[in-house]
Amino acid sequence: MMRLPPFRHYRPRTVEEALAIMDGEGPEAAFLAGGTDLLPNMKRRQQTPRVLVGLSGIAELRGVRGDSRTGLRLGPMTTLAELVRDPAVRAAWPAVARTAELISTPPLRNMGTIGGNLLIDTRCNYYNQSYEWRRAIDFCMKKDGRVCWVAPSSPRCWAVQSSDEVPLMCVLGATLRLLSPDGSERTVEAAELYADDGIAHLRKRPEELLVEIALPPVEGRRATYLKLRRRGSFDFPVLGVAAALQLEGELVMSARIAIGGVGSAPRSSPEAEAFLRGRSLADEETIARAAELAARPARPLDNTDFHMSWRKKMTSVFVARALRELRAGVAATALV
Amino acid sequence: MPGEYLHLRLRVNGEQHQLACASHKTLLEVLREDLGLTGTKHGCELGECGACLVLVDGTPVLSCLALPQELQGREITTVEGLADGPRLHPLQQAFAELGAAQCGYCTPGFLLAAKALLAEQPAPSREAIRQALAGNLCRCTGYLKIFEAVELAARRMAGAATPGGQRSAATEAK
Amino acid sequence: MAEGETAMQPAAGASGTTAAAAAPPPPSPRRGPPAPGPDSNQGNLDSHLRPPEALRVIGQPLRRVDALAKVTGVTRFADDLVLPRMLHMKLLRSPHPHARVVAIDTREAEALPGVKAVITGRDLPIPYGILPVSQDEHALALDRVRFVGDPVAAVAAVDEETALAATERIRVEYELLPPVATVEEALQEDRERLHERTAYANVHKAVSLRFGDVEEALASAELVREDLFFYEGNTHLPLEQHAALALFDADARLTVWSSTQTPHYLHRALAKVLAPLPASRIRVIACPNGGGFGGKSDPFQHEIAAAKLAMLTGRPVKICLTREEVFYCHRGRHPVLMQVRTGFRKDGTITGMHFRTLLDGGAYGSYGVASTFYTGALQTVTYRVPVYWFEGARVFTNKPPCGPKRGHGTPQPRFALEVHLDKVAHQLGIDPAELRLRQLQPPHSLTANHLRVGSMGLRRCIEKVLEGSRWHERRGRLGRGRGLGLACSSYISGAGLPIYWNSMPHSGVQLKLDRSGGCTVFCGSTEIGQGSDSVLATWWRRSWGIDPFAIRVVTGDTDLTPVDLGSYSSRVTLMTGNAALEAASRARALLARAVGAHLGVPPSRLVFAEQRVFDSEEPERGVSFAEAVELAEARFGTVGTTGSYTPPPAPGRYKGAGVGPSPAYSYTACVAEVEVDEQTGIVRVPKVWIAHDIGRAINPVLAIGQVEGSVYMGLGEALMEEMEYRPHRRLVHKMPSMLEYKSPTALEMCEVVTYLVEDPDPNGPYGAKEVGQGPLLPVPPAIVNAVHDAVGVYIDEIPLHPHKVLAALKAKAEGREPRYGPARFPPVRYPAPLEVGLPEPTPAQPAGAAALAGTGGGRRP
Structure with a gap:
């Protein structure tokens, strides 16, 4: 045992x-x-x-308040299963509920919380191993050792950001409220919370407590999240694509794209977002070009399931699929 | 070993238990080692297989990642609590009849996950069953007999609940 | 369903995805009213007291005898056992893939409060191994460690945490040796050798067997095709982690309870290693296994170390391995590289075949010599192969040892052969099903490699899956990215020879009948989830007319039960069945004599049915079964009989002929439907049709369960399961966890349509053949062939990772060979071929069906 x-x-x-x-x-x-x-x-x-x-x-850390007009306030101890079922979440940001449903397994969704998911440790198959296993490789930089075995000459740790909700929160523009024991309080943009380092991956002090996650009003935006993994349950994402668009017809008014599972922090692509603005998704070439731009920052390495170059190749495929899905409006109805 | 001891009051299968145990024991360890409820199995102890699934207030959780001190005052159900005296739960009956238990090691976890599903959806679709059981690994059956057993139990429970409905196990026994 | 076929819906609750077909003409013992469906069962624990009219047992769906214990959680697996004053054991394992153990200092560990004993290799210096030819393991490393995870020391302490803390206080001085990571490295002479005795370099075993003039057959063929294939290694992943509990009692008797599939072989290994403790003072009790699949068939280090610690401390000692440690026990599927060179006529029939294999065996022998022969043994029993040449070699590498996993050594060559044939069919423009049907090995025949084929229902199997999948209408016409693929296979119903040479029975059964009318059957077989206890309880109905649930089954206990070699090689139904039938008929004879004397009726006129023994001419004249036992006991004394079974001698007389013979071969055909996403390379398998020639289905519920479970496991091997190591990082296992070793969940499992084809075999009890392993074999090649039908590329290695599919699609788009797979076969120094030659022509053998009607028909005396 x-x-x-x-x-x-x-x-x-x-x-x-x-x-x-x-x-x-x-x-x-x-x-x-x-x-x-x-x-x-x-x-x-x-x-x-x-x-x-x-x-x-x-009790005060649980529950969901608000609606699509005011935005939502999620108690961080709300379980993932509660999020899946929550009518306000499903109405305002169905992608948040749908993404929660993609996380791990049914019993783990009954236990795991949205706050926990946003703050989970980065993962690496040199790190998520027993003490004895890690001792066999003299440990790694992230815990007890000196070398990052994924890239031994690297000065940094390459453990992977593996939360499904994180990229989505980034494209939605969610904010997180943190309280410190000294009574100070701060609110941080989701995208600002994550740092591109497998060890110091959170810009949050350990003693700070996440007390609320705020999702902005919908204001005509649509969001989606596509997850790549081996199996339909259990598995962490080896690639996660989140996208939020404001569309008029098929014309993109604004776009946010973030990619998870392919680096130590979610990767956004200002180039892709700028490229999409003012363009029509009716044009497949626009989608292809945006997907290519968005996939550029993906840096999958050999520390998760699947072949790393294939994961890289899949990034643009999945971005394109996410954009097509938003064009079709599928995400908005996926939970109905 | 170092560490604190704590005094626990746990309600398991309708019975109140009081015990003292090391504060870093999981619910799985307490059930198996302190309460002798070895029907709850373990296959990884890391939340990766579902063998240790139990119900807390009717909701499936993994006992290998649950701390008993957080569950005081809640109702915990293990496989030992499924049957009503000598009377099997319809799920147990269906699993036995259809060969949904081969080696039987993953079976307690599946039974409890299925019980929670049927409490929420008395007549689940095959897809709903698949989804609800997607957190439990089985290496023997290929899952199909398990799906069929859940469907059979659901039909029988619906029959028992509806007077004049489907033939039920209860009426058949007369 | 055609006339003469019998539906065997296992239960009213089944989804209609199962059907069965009996090979005509079926001598059906299943007349009379059908067994009640589940709806008629009482919903309580007493529901096994069924009305007598339900007692139609052979061939009827029936709940397992141990099902209620399993669904109520009261089945005691090894780790559920607790004894007073029990100590807990932990193993210290090597962090190095290859090293000499220079010194071990255990003083600090021994000084830790709560630690009762610490042992190292010096305490258990006698080597052992499952095969007599490979006695190359030690319970704890004696002077060398050979993979990361190889046990070095063991600690017994008052609790698990103390034992673990003590292992961390053991100081081991290692002298590092260069590890051998790959088969290529293992073939090089200048590498450090893992073991002293090898064929050459790190080649554990190399064989070459030639049956007829293969070069001539290839030279005169109209088409010669050569292909390379690779089958990645994978592991059993039973849900239950191995556990053992050892007790050395005040009478100096050792008892070991263990999650073992082979208590008899564990008994022998313990006796060898714990000498001078006599074997007669050692008792091994096989607990119900929480899944085995071959992974609990070797004697393991933790079992031996726990026994030794129990002897040293005088207290019970238990260990349950962690999941990671289960990966180190391994003994799973060998990675095998294969080269197939076959000559064909234009009509697709085979003129001769040359089959080469190269197995990565990992660090120890285990079953490896047998595995090596198995990679060449069964190619000949499905299709006529007039002349045949097999070369095989197994190498040692510094990784956990490979061994027997469901299908033992045969799924890999079967994969190669079936994809190879698919390629030939396409090359020649012949329907792949037609190509196979044209050249089926005839029933009751000898193969080129001297295997005796008995009943052979493969034609019927192929027809069933073609019909079910609407093969002729749908193949090649499913639209973009979707396809159908066919593959066939065969497997043994128990090995013809035991693991150690002897002339004793392979299976023994003892019966004790008591005055209550109850009966206890003692047999060394082991319940690993396959339902062997249930099958063992089934035979008496036919012979005596009593309810299987009235039978008490005592199995897997070396003190109480006669030897059965164990739950491996799909041998239990056939071998324990034949032994049981012999014991049953002997007991029946005693009862008949006693009852006949009592009634004044000749014994031959008596009928045993419905818990009674009565005069066939005056059915109301009779006694209850319990009274019959009393009469027999009054006349003969205590009533007990024995039965045993030894397989027929194998026709092959050459060195190496020990692997492959079996009393009977099962046959399987499978059609898989796939969907391939051409953008991602991801393959989905929505549906599989599978037909299995089981000879006779003793209990269709269990049989269909075995087929579906085999399809599941084959699906996992085809799509995702693999053992992977980090060659440049100390050869650590890449992912020894349930999360990262990918096994299919409820969401990946395909729909399965199962057909049980019954072509009774004269050697099987009531004609029964195996079902536990064979149906796995055709699944991976059927999926690969379906991928070709879908997108026109062959993936010549599994698992079918999506990047392989994409690479093959890219090759196709660029006009290169549309495949993904191994590019070369490294030079292996196989020995000069042993020129066995072809067997003498066989005399015509009588068909077995006629002999099957009576009790135990077809059994050897």
Whole structure:
């Protein structure tokens, strides 16, 4: 049996209490949301916090408020399964619900939370291994070692951003509200939260608590997310394409595209977004060109499932498919 | 080993249990090792197979990634809690009859996932069954007999629930 | 359905995707009212007390005898066992792929509170291995480690965490050796050798067997085609992780409970390694296996180490492996590179075949010598191959050892042969089904490599899947990206020879009848999920007229049960079945004599049916079965009988003839439908039609379950499953986890239409043949052939990763050969061929059907 390392566990009832515990316990402590990412990592000794501050008892961190006109406010402890079913989410941003449904498996969606999904650790098949396995390669840069085995001459870690909701939140322009134990509060754009480094992949201090995710009003935009993985469940994305467009007919008024699973942070493509503005999606060549531009920043490496050059090749295919889907308006009705 | 001990009150299969155990044990470990409920299986302990699936207030969760101290006051159901005394749950009956259990190791997880599905959708489509069971791996059956067993159980439960409906297991027994 | 065919819907709840076809003329023992559908079962634990009219057992769908235990969670798998004062064991494993163990210091580990004992290779210095020719394993590394994960030391402690912490305190000094990563490296003479005894370099075994003048046959052929194929290695991935519990009691008797498929072989290995502990003081109990598929057929390090630690500490010792450790046990499918060179006439018939294989065996022998022969053995039993030459070689590399996985050594060459034939059919413009039907190996015949084929229902199988898939209308006409592919196969119903040479039975059964009318059957066979306990409980109905659920089955316990060699090579139904029928008929004779004397009726006039023994001329005159047992006991004393089974001698007399013979061969035909996304190369398989010649379906519920499970596993191997290592990173396993070793979920599983074809075999009990492994074999080649039908390219290696499909499509678009696959076969120094020659022409053999009507028909005396 893979067992957890020893830890102390708290179950605060309020955000204040949670922050106070965090303040008292210091850097040895970690927040525990659904546990579906942190606990396996702890069993493999990738992370070994001595204290877990469980958030499941804090009612104020759950639930969805708002609508398509005002925008949505998601409590970060809302489970992925709740998000899938939530009528307000399905009405305003169906892609968010649909994406949640693509994450892992049904029981894990009952446990995993949207906040946890947005903050999951980067993944790499040199890193998501047991302690003994990692010892056989003298560990890696991300934990206990010095070398990034994906690119041994590289000064940085290439672990992969593997959340499905992250690229989508970036193209929607979601914002995240973070509270610190010292009482300070800040709100950050989703796209600003993620850094292109497998180790320091979050621009967030460990003691900061994510208390709310805000999705903007819809204002005529459509969004979609396409996921590439081996199997229809369990698997993390090896490529995820999120796109949000404002269309008039088939004419693109504005476009946001972000690609996940092909780098340590979601990759956006200002070139592709600028290219699409003012162009018609009726033209297949426009789609092809935009897909090619959007795929450029993808840097898949040999640390996930599938052949890396094939994943690179698939990026433009999937971007084009996402654009075609938005042109057809499928995403808006996918959950009906 | 170092670490804290804690006192737990857990409600499992309708029975209240009090126990003391190391604070870093998962629900899976507590069920199997402290409560002797070995019907809950384990195939990876990392959330990658579904063998340890149990219900918490009727909702499927993986016991290998659940902390019991977060589940006090909730109703936990394991495979041992499916039958009503000597009377099998229709899902158990259907799994047995149709050969949906071969080696039987993944079976408890499938039964509980299916129970949760039927509670939500009494007459699920084949596609809904596939989706609901997509978090449980089986290496023996190829899943098809499992799908058929869920469908059979659903039909029987619908028959039992509707007077004058389909022949039910209960009426047949008379 | 044609006249004379019998539907065998397993249950009213089935979706109508199963159907069965009996080969005409079927001597049907299944007259009388059908078994009740599930709707008529009472919904409680007593539902096995069925009314007597339901007792039509052979060929009827029937719930497994152990089903209720499994659905209620009370089946005790090895890790569910707990004994008082039990210790927990952990293994320290090598972090190096290849190294000499210079020194081990266990003092710090032993000093850790809670640690009861630490052992290393010196405590278990005797080598062992499943095959007598490959005694190359040690329970703990003696002087060398050969793969990342090779066990080095074992700790017993009061709990798992203490044991694990202790392993981290063991200091091992290694002298690193250069690892051998690939078959190419293994063939080089200048590489470090993993084992002292090899054929040459790191070649574990090399063979060459020639049956007739193959070069002449190829020279005179109208078409000679040569193709290269590669089948990647993959693993069993049973849901249950291997576990073992050992107890050394106060009487100095050792008991080992284990998730093993082969308790008898584990017993032998323990006796060897734990010498001087006599074998008679060792008891192995095989727990129900949570999936085996061949992966629990070797004696394993953890089993031996737990036994030793139990002996040293005097306390029970348990270990359950982690999932990662299960990947290190492996013994899975060998990666095999294959070269097929075949001569054909213009009508597509084979004139001669030269088949070469090269197996990557990993670090140890395991079943590897047998696996090597199996890559060349069964090519001849499906289609007539007039002359045949097989060359095979297996090499050692510093990776977890390969061994037997469902189909043992035969899915790889079957894949190559069936795709090869598809290519020839296209080249010659012949329908691939027609090409096969033209040259089926005849029933009751000898093959070029001296295998005796008995019943052979492949024609019927092919016809069923062609009809079901509407092959002739739909093939080539499904539209862009969609296609149909056909492949066939055959598999053994138990190996004709045991793993160690001896002339004792392969299977033994003991019966004990008691005054209650109950009966206990003792047999060494092992329930691994396939339903062997159920099948064992089934035979008595025919012989005695009693309910299978009245039978108590005691299996897999070396103290209590007579030897059965184990649940491998698809041998259980045929071999334990024949042994059981012999024991049953002997007991029946005793009962008949006793009842006959009591009633004043000649025993031959008695009928055993519906829990009674009665006079066929005056049916109301009779006794209950329980009374019959009492009468027999009064007359003869305690009533018990035995039965045993030894397969018929194999016709082959050459060195290497031990692999391939079987009392009976099953046959399978499969049509797969695929959808290929030409932009991504992703292949989906929506539907498979599969027909399996099972001889006789003893219990269609179990049989169809085995077919569907085989299709599932074949689908996984074809599309995604593979063992991968990091050659430049210490040869670590790339992904030893359930998440990253990709196995199909409920969402990937295809629709399956199953046809059970019954062509009874004279050697099978009631004509039964195997079903557990054979139906896997045709699935991967059928899928590859369907991809060709869909998009016009051949993928000559599996798994069918999408990048391979895209590469082949690109090759096609650029006018290159439209394929993806291996480009060369490295030079292997096979030995000079053993010129076996062709077998003598066979005398005509009587068809077996007539002998089947009676009890145990066709069994050897």
